[in-house]
Amino acid sequence: MDEDAVFRALADGSRRRLLDRLHARNGQTLGELCEGLEMTRQAVTKHLGILEEANLVSTRRQGREKLHYINPVPINEIADRWISKFERHALEALSDLKKSLEGSKDE
Amino acid sequence: MDEDAVFRALADGSRRRLLDRLHARNGQTLGELCEGLEMTRQAVTKHLGILEEANLVSTRRQGREKLHYINPVPINEIADRWISKFERHALEALSDLKKSLEGSKDE
């Protein structure tokens, strides 16, 4: 997995909203994903391309339509490998911070 | 929490590495965080500023030094509120994808 591609793909709110839409209903066409968005179709195409490059979305051509499917694997990998690393010591880090802030009061 | 600020802060590899460094040893000064990086101090300052705006890093001035502390709360919120939404239905979505891919073989 290209961690950097995934993080950068997730950095944009429009792309996260597209993932939300696919999460709500998987297998939508480009046209369906464009509905109600204040963006041209081409802008959406670009966003979907970035999501596809990051492997967050898979596609399948059906006739003249292109169906889009969310791929949760990279998100799970981010959660497992990267975020859990920080979660694991979350309380510890918080308590470190508290201690150091308390310490600063005495100075 | 400003979800967008957090995602955008995490989008850059240099910033994720800075978080890694703070995760390894909390409370480092700007100078320490610069050591061994192929970047000017000012570039690191900017990155830390972005992490601070996203509330991923807290700072504390001690004399002429500035100590940096990782704040795991926003990362946990991302994990809890956003990522878990996708994890929850991860297998389901995967099986949807499989089914649709299998379906396409017959066409």
Place this chain on the structure above:
DNA sequence: TAAATATGGAACCATTTGGTTGCCTATTGC
């Protein structure tokens, strides 16, 4: 087959981003 529909490609544009350099301020140690 011709029109309508669904998508793709590429050029172009403004803004953001990640980085630099140069200089300034504040603290500390001799």
Place this chain on the structure above:
DNA sequence: GCAATAGGCAACCAAATGGTTCCATATTTA
């Protein structure tokens, strides 16, 4: 007090980003 150290500020720059418009291609459908 003065030099060294730690950090801050601002201007500037190239490249990436998010968006547009215009046009082309492929598939349906009347």
